[in-house]
Amino acid sequence: MPLGASAMPPAEYLDFCQRQPGDCGAAPQTVLAGVAKAKAERAALLAAATPTALAALASNPPAATSASRASNTAAMTAATPPAATLTPATAVALAPTDALTPAILRPLDMEASTPRMSSQLWARLNRVNDKVNRAFRATTDIATYGRVDYWATPIAYGVRKGDCEDYVLEKQRALIADGLPREALNIGIVVTPQGETHAVLLVATSEGEFVLDNMSPWVKPWDQTGYRWRQRQVDGDPFNWVMIQDPARRPAPAPAAPMVERLVVASLS
Template sequence: MRQGSGIRRLVRSGIAVLALGATTLQPMAGQAVAQTLASLGGGAAPAAITGEAKPVIAWSEFCRRYASECAIDPSEPDVVTLTPRLWQTIVSVNRAVNGSKRPVTDQEHWGVPDRWDLAEDGSGDCEDFQLLKRKLLAQSGLPRRAMRMTVVIDEKGEGHAVLMLRTDRGDLILDNKTSAVLPWQRTGYVFIKREAQEAGPWVSLGRAIGPAVTANR
């Protein structure tokens, strides 16, 4: 695949998702979305910040290569209101990226333990999936300030990257391991750290020691 062609197709898909969100939801679909939102509750407690944290080295390198992807407008809201149309956009982008990219470790892909990228050649690992979702959602109108790249320990005890979306219904997680968008408490992960975007580069979300890399598929 020619480099960049896959991401351009997904960018067009993201724009199409936004256009879909601007239309009227079908009655049955709208009812299902409303029920899903109701199940999230009225706003669960956000992931607690316990201090400052060092950013992942590969994140800093990514920001040097893709400065515009890391630029945050402080005037943007850091929490979004979760409407049925926004929920539909989030779920659609999560599924589209998960279903369109080939999972491969950075060691297999690039010959290095950890590299954060946008999966422009059609392959990537966990953080590449989430960074592409972040890009598409930003192009669909979501503020980057409300989206936080996050490091967790997964069910295998390995480092893993997810995308946290801060909403009035609580912090939601987009993950390449599932097409379900879940509240952070329901993922089963141990949350380590995430982008701060307010007071520093990254913040700690617990007392567990962070992984050196987030390089699983």
């Protein structure tokens, strides 16, 4: 995946890490310090915005987010599936209390922090994607929490509804509990064909990065999702986010100042 300029982490993700630092790193105190630093950088960036940067921000508004994300699932499911080797694993019923219980499987083959793709790893990815997708109902944060955007892990608290970021965070939790390294699991922000901002989980493997998505039962290579890629985490670091040079986009003029691109990203949160 071609990476671009650095980007600020979404503000609501920082709030999540502040509430649940254990879900954002192995050392909670380090995570909390990182959150404080990132929030200070965000505030300084916005305070230093020039008129040119603000004009660029106004001309690049975030994509609309509707209440009908769940309605797209049926249409995507009805699409022609990938090859037989990419068929989702058999569905398994999931209760909130066992969502993060690691499977009793052989250790994964690892190269540094990147798991080696194998039939075993493929089955794990499909199992987790299917389990979490079936664990709760897709709803907006307004309906669930009374807030426009609120990142959470609903399964951990017995909540049976949430939106795309919640699916991502639960899948990340489940895969870490299942033995995958945090460095291989990254949050990605995309734009759907319907123009909606959407979050997915990227899993780095020896065969490339694959996407776990609540709007599809299929685990797919990142460049076969039909999405336009905006930004992502790098190496599982909660505070290392970058823009993505989406090959589906036409080249755009260079920004007037380096701050512009980061401000546009900050506006998505």
